Amino acid sequence: MRPLVCSASGSTTLAMGFSIMPDRSTSPVLQPVTIGDLPLKNRIVMAPLTRSRSDDAGVPPPYAADYYAQRADAGLIVTEAINISPQAIGYALTPGIWTDQQVEAWQPIVQAVHDRGGSFFLQLWHTGRISHPDLQDGALPVAPSAIKPVGQAFTKDGMKDHVTPRALETDEIPLIVEDYRRAAANAKAAGFDGVEVHSANNYLLEQFVRDSTNKRDDRYGGSIENRLRFPLEVVDAVVSVWGANRVGIRLSPATTMPGETPLDSAVMETFGTYVDALSARGLLYIHDIEGVTQLTREAPDDVDFPALRRRFSGAYIANNQYTLDLAEQVLEKGDADLFSMGRPFIANPDLIERLRHGAPLAEAPKQYWYGGGSVGYSDWPPMRPITPAG
Numbered sequence: 563m564r565p566l567v568c569s570a571s572g573s574t575t576l577a578m579g580f581s582i583m584p585d586r587s588t589s590p591v592l593q594p595v596t597i598g599d600l601p602l603k604n605r606i607v608m609a610p611l612t613r614s615r616s617d618d619a620g621v622p623p624p625y626a627a628d629y630y631a632q633r634a635d636a637g638l639i640v641t642e643a644i645n646i647s648p649q650a651i652g653y654a655l656t657p658g659i660w661t662d663q664q665v666e667a668w669q670p671i672v673q674a675v676h677d678r679g680g681s682f683f684l685q686l687w688h689t690g691r692i693s694h695p696d697l698q699d700g701a702l703p704v705a706p707s708a709i710k711p712v713g714q715a716f717t718k719d720g721m722k723d724h725v726t727p728r729a730l731e732t733d734e735i736p737l738i739v740e741d742y743r744r745a746a747a748n749a750k751a752a753g754f755d756g757v758e759v760h761s762a763n764n765y766l767l768e769q770f771v772r773d774s775t776n777k778r779d780d781r782y783g784g785s786i787e788n789r790l791r792f793p794l795e796v797v798d799a800v801v802s803v804w805g806a807n808r809v810g811i812r813l814s815p816a817t818t819m820p821g822e823t824p825l826d827s828a829v830m831e832t833f834g835t836y837v838d839a840l841s842a843r844g845l846l847y848i849h850d851i852e853g854v855t856q857l858t859r860e861a862p863d864d865v866d867f868p869a870l871r872r873r874f875s876g877a878y879i880a881n882n883q884y885t886l887d888l889a890e891q892v893l894e895k896g897d898a899d900l901f902s903m904g905r906p907f908i909a910n911p912d913l914i915e916r917l918r919h920g921a922p923l924a925e926a927p928k929q930y931w932y933g934g935g936s937v938g939y940s941d942w943p944p945m946r947p948i949t950p951a952g
């Protein structure tokens with residue numbers, strides 16, 4: 563094998579020099595696989611990554627086509643979270659999928675990924691109470707119940723404390739289900755291969771699921787069945803557009819986001835019932851954040867991810883701090899089908915190639931994660947095979 567080096571990227575310099583790197587190209591994680599009727603190049607998924615580079619109208623920039631296409635060697639790419647409506651917005655400069663202009667902006671981005679043979683799902687997002695009046699034309703964010711989250715919202719004027727949201731009226735909830743349906747149809751018009759419903763990290767759907775954030779006394783609150791009613795109505799609406807074999811869902815049974823704990827008095831009972839209902843609908847995959855996203859893979863003793871995986875008939879995407887080694891171990895045990903990686907994709911557009919060669923990974927400084935332009939976003943150089951000089 564030829565020696566490989568990584569080139570310097572942005573302001574980070576990788577000084578690894580020349581070294582022979584292990585050949586991992588035969589790793590079972592890096593072989594093609596088919597989930598449902600969807601053939602994938604390998605078992606690595608690019609996890610959804612909000613990068614806050616859209617304009618005030620929720621329109622993604624043209625250079626997002628470069629960014630996503632550069633990463634199209636992933637088995638599957640899930641987009642950054644995309645707002646289904648203006649009411650869904652909880653972070654400045656995040657993209658949307660409710661206007662024609664947004665759909666038209668996504669079309670060439672999807673095309674660029676397809677041109678490189680990639681598979682591309684759009685993540686459907688409503689942030690609920692994790693928002694701020696500045697992002698809602700002065701209106702209060704909405705939630706199942708008027709319970710203020712801890713922490714701050716990312717607004718155009720910087721970080722601002724969250725506020726106490728407004729509890730949704732019962733007859734407003736079907737309108738949000740329709741927002742999801744329209745967004746799912748728009749995702750289809752933009753050319754995506756499927757959609758992922760964001761029901762994780764304490765955004766609106768999970769706010770309904772959890773008994774600490776849902777204190778409603780109508781048909782959308784109280785029993786587990788009632789708390790799951792709205793998320794499952796959303797899933798059904800999205801499935802009515804796509805068919806269940808092109809719909810996945812993101813779950814985070816062990817999350818403590820936005821910083822509160824405990825979020826649920828009976829996590830496994832709640833999520834076991836949820837997963838059973840998703841399985842009965844024949845969804846393509848569940849995308850499970852194991853532990854707390856980015857922070858830890860630790861979960862309370864009673865949260866059993868393999869048990870949830872066994873209750874689900876479709877594919878299981880595991881996420882959180884995965885390396886190729888860990889993915890191989892978990893695949894060998896039969897505890898997951900696919901593995902999503904988030905942060906490693908930021909500074910490694912050719913992550914799959916680097917994994918195949920056992921090459922070192924570049925790290926993106928946090929200043930590039932959210933906001934800005936193409937710098938630190940679509941300009942990370944790929945690793946290049948070179949012949950050592952002299």
Ligand SMILES: Cc1cc2nc3c(=O)[nH]c(=O)nc-3n(C[C@H](O)[C@H](O)[C@H](O)COP(=O)(O)O)c2cc1C
Nearest residue numbers: 609610611612642643855856882883903904905931
């Ligand atoms: C910059 C950044 C943005 C993220 N945006 C999203 C998002 O839009 N939707 C989502 O479900 N998760 C989001 N996440 C969480 C990641 O999808 C993933 O769960 C997390 O990074 C852990 O995976 P990793 O250890 O491979 O990075 C984000 C994480 C980061 C670092």
